[in-house]
Amino acid sequence: MKIAVLAGGRTPERDVSLRGGHRVAGALAELGHDAIVVDPADAPLVETLREKAPDICYLTLHGKEGEDGTVQRLLDLLGIPYTGTAAFDCEVAFDKVLAKDATRRAGVPTPDWVTVEGWALRDLGAGAALGTVIERIGLPCVVKPSRSGSALGVSVVEREGDLPAAVMGALSFSGAAIVEAKVQGTEVAVGLVGSPLEALPLVEIVPKEGAYDYAARYTAGATDYYAPARLDVDVAALCTTTSYAVAAALSARDVTRVDMIVDGGNPWVLEVNVAPGMTETSLLPMGAHAAGTDLAGLCDRILQAAITRS
Amino acid sequence: MAEFSVDRFVDLYAHRTSGMSASEVRALFAVASRPDVVSLAGGMPFVQALEPQEVIDAATEVLATDAATALQYGGGQGHPPLRERLVELMNDEGVEADPDDVVVTTGAQQALDLLGKIFIDPGDRIAVEAPAYVGALTAFGAYEPDYLQIEIDDDGMIVDQLEEALVRGDRPKFVYTCPNFGNPAGVTLSYERRRQLVGLCREASIPIIEDNPYGLLRFEGAPLPCLRTLDPDNVIYLGTVSKVFSPGVRVGWALAEQSVVQRLVLAKEAADLCGSSLNMLLTERYLASDRWRANLRVLVDTYRSRRDAMLEAIGEHFPDGAMWTEPIGGFYVWVSLPGWFDTQSMLAAAVERKVAYVPGTAFYPDGRGAQQMRLAFCYPTEPRIREGIARLGGLLTDEEQLYRSMHP
Numbered sequence: 075m076k077i078a079v080l081a082g083g084r085t086p087e088r089d090v091s092l093r094g095g096h097r098v099a100g101a102l103a104e105l106g107h108d109a110i111v112v113d114p115a116d117a118p119l120v121e122t123l124r125e126k127a128p129d130i131c132y133l134t135l136h137g138k139e140g141e142d143g144t145v146q147r148l149l150d151l152l153g154i155p156y157t158g159t160a161a162f163d164c165e166v167a168f169d170k171v172l173a174k175d176a177t178r179r180a181g182v183p184t185p186d187w188v189t190v191e192g193w194a195l196r197d198l199g200a201g202a203a204l205g206t207v208i209e210r211i212g213l214p215c216v217v218k219p220s221r222s223g224s225a226l227g228v229s230v231v232e233r234e235g236d237l238p239a240a241v242m243g244a245l246s247f248s249g250a251a252i253v254e255a256k257v258q259g260t261e262v263a264v265g266l267v268g269s270p271l272e273a274l275p276l277v278e279i280v281p282k283e284g285a286y287d288y289a290a291r292y293t294a295g296a297t298d299y300y301a302p303a304r305l306d307v308d309v310a311a312l313c314t315t316t317s318y319a320v321a322a323a324l325s326a327r328d329v330t331r332v333d334m335i336v337d338g339g340n341p342w343v344l345e346v347n348v349a350p351g352m353t354e355t356s357l358l359p360m361g362a363h364a365a366g367t368d369l370a371g372l373c374d375r376i377l378q379a380a381i382t383r384s
Numbered sequence: 385m386a387e388f389s390v391d392r393f394v395d396l397y398a399h400r401t402s403g404m405s406a407s408e409v410r411a412l413f414a415v416a417s418r419p420d421v422v423s424l425a426g427g428m429p430f431v432q433a434l435e436p437q438e439v440i441d442a443a444t445e446v447l448a449t450d451a452a453t454a455l456q457y458g459g460g461q462g463h464p465p466l467r468e469r470l471v472e473l474m475n476d477e478g479v480e481a482d483p484d485d486v487v488v489t490t491g492a493q494q495a496l497d498l499l500g501k502i503f504i505d506p507g508d509r510i511a512v513e514a515p516a517y518v519g520a521l522t523a524f525g526a527y528e529p530d531y532l533q534i535e536i537d538d539d540g541m542i543v544d545q546l547e548e549a550l551v552r553g554d555r556p557k558f559v560y561t562c563p564n565f566g567n568p569a570g571v572t573l574s575y576e577r578r579r580q581l582v583g584l585c586r587e588a589s590i591p592i593i594e595d596n597p598y599g600l601l602r603f604e605g606a607p608l609p610c611l612r613t614l615d616p617d618n619v620i621y622l623g624t625v626s627k628v629f630s631p632g633v634r635v636g637w638a639l640a641e642q643s644v645v646q647r648l649v650l651a652k653e654a655a656d657l658c659g660s661s662l663n664m665l666l667t668e669r670y671l672a673s674d675r676w677r678a679n680l681r682v683l684v685d686t687y688r689s690r691r692d693a694m695l696e697a698i699g700e701h702f703p704d705g706a707m708w709t710e711p712i713g714g715f716y717v718w719v720s721l722p723g724w725f726d727t728q729s730m731l732a733a734a735v736e737r738k739v740a741y742v743p744g745t746a747f748y749p750d751g752r753g754a755q756q757m758r759l760a761f762c763y764p765t766e767p768r769i770r771e772g773i774a775r776l777g778g779l780l781t782d783e784e785q786l787y788r789s790m791h792p
Contacts, residue, residue: 295394
């Protein structure tokens with residue numbers, strides 16, 4: 075098949091996306107496909123796609139535009155099938171404000187949170203209510219941009235006085251921020267691939283120092299990973315069930331990754347990534363590896379799911 | 385239960401690499417390189433000012449007359465005729481030198497690395513300006529020094545602080561300084577402080593590393609004597625052709641006394657045997673005629689106008705409480721903002737508004753600098769500089785509003 079691997083784009087996750095995209099294109103070529111990497115930042119995407127006329131697009135874009143439904147809507151319009159979640163569902167999954175609400179409504183546990191909107195601070199005097207945020211969520215808490223990835227703009231707040239700076243940092247990336255209760259526990263990620271989605275072995279994340287931030291994610295060796303995760307069988311099974319539930323609630327398809335924290339025996343869903351990273355330090359390929367599936371096998375399952383649908 | 389290894393060599397790397405990690409700021413710069421973003425971040429020289437034909441002529445001449453040398457290995461100290469040209473270049477700034485005391489390096493950046501290699505053992509104290517050139521911090525950083533940071537003001541390094549440290553018993557192995565329109569602050573060490581610094585260091589037998597990439601890019605006022613001129617015996621001088629010719633040829637140099645030269649040459653040969661003969665010969669040919677002087681005049685005029693455009697726009701668009709330096713040469717303006725600004729966390733919002741800068745934290749080894757930013761005026765055109773500063777000013781105003789909304 076002729077496959078355009080969409081990677082790069084114009085977001086802070088550009089390099090991460092390109093690294094993953096080139097790996098995916100190599101894997102697809104191994105499978106005998108005619109795979110090319112197309113970077114929407116290089117040339118107007120519509121022109122390139124009309125010229126190359128791929129049978130399908132394999133999406134490895136991250137961040138705004140790539141992960142929030144924008145590219146998906148464009149591909150819908152052009153009538154080009156693509157891997158991954160549908161446009162509207164991407165929009166919900168990418169926006170933590172919407173996704174957390176959808177998660178809770180589906181009865182899936184997610185740490186308590188409050189949304190702080192930039193315009194509410196500027197125009198509605200919401201700053202006066204920041205004290206209430208802390209009363210409600212407690213300390214420590216985690217402040218995240220509503221629409222961003224790779225832990226960019228995320229900070230942990232230990233003292234109430236540090237909340238405004240953390241909110242400003244998150245709002246630098248996005249119009250809204252969420253202030254989320256910090257659950258202490260084991261960080262795990264569950265990759266889900268295929269149609270219907272099937273869980274890969276859990277990957278446990280243990281940063282060598284501090285939080286699983288941008289540097290811990292993308293500096294090889296800065297984080298230890300265990301796949302499968304070192305959890306009791308029952309707890310691991312509960313994590314998997316939980317990941318199915320939240321993926322269904324958000325209508326994720328083909329490939330997705332659910333990040334959670336396990337506190338005692340209880341999994342809490344932090345977020346659902348409909349465009350999980352595919353770099354050499356990314357979690358989804360690690361989960362696949364633990365299941366005995368190489369990158370080509372992983373890409374093939376994702377691709378087949380998308381082809382079957384179209 | 386297998387530990388998944390993403391880097392099977394992770395336990396083998398040297399301790400000195402522990403500071404080398406992926407960073408958010410680097411990720412944001414990947415976005416800042418898109419054409420609609422006005423980048424006030426990188427210090428890229430305006431190489432478009434070069435007459436292409438003059439470079440073609442020099443390259444043609446090199447290959448027509450001396451291909452055997454240009455395409456061969458050379459000595460570790462660098463092509464001798466080039467060293468003579470570099471001495472002439474230094475004469476322009478009042479520095480007397482012997483070509484035998486010059487080591488040609490791959491940009492002055494390599495000289496920083498080699499000096500780190502020959503002087504710094506892990507834990508050694510070295511004195512740097514605060515803020516200091518980020519490339520010097522990364523070059524020295526690999527040798528794991530302990531930094532003595534000396535603050536700066538509008539007259540450059542506050543030498544009194546160094547003196548106080550020496551009185552307290554501090555003994556840095558060397559003092560690194562960028563005295564002319566330095567990177568990042570754009571300030572120039574005053575004449576009085578130059579005298580004070582060389583006197584102090586001579587008395588304490590502490591060598592000075594004088595990094596002078598911008599010295600010839602002076603916009604106004606009379607040149608001040610180089611530290612090397614004031615004390616040839618105790619100053620290691622670093623120069624580069626990056627700012628007067630091209631950073632692409634990677635030709636820089638160190639001027640030092642023979643004992644240091646010998647170690648630098650050995651270290652240089654261990655690192656890369658020798659510099660690029662082709663680039664050294666090309667640079668020698670280009671500098672042989674006076675064409676570089678004409679080019680330099682164009683550069684100085686261009687950078688001066690761009691500096692003016694930037695300072696004027698900053699005055700117009702930046703909020704009350706912002707302070708900035710007014711460089712009389714070089715590439716950079718250094719901005720200090722009220723204490724609650726965080727230029728590192730604000731960078732994403734800046735890039736979203738299509739303007740980029742370097743957060744001040746890059747220029748300190750200890751995480752300070754969150755209220756500072758470096759703005760480069762060397763590369764964008766004047767209208768782009770005005771547009772970029774207007775965007776940045778708008779952002780600063782909005783950030784201030786956001787801050788006030790949370791601190792009624």
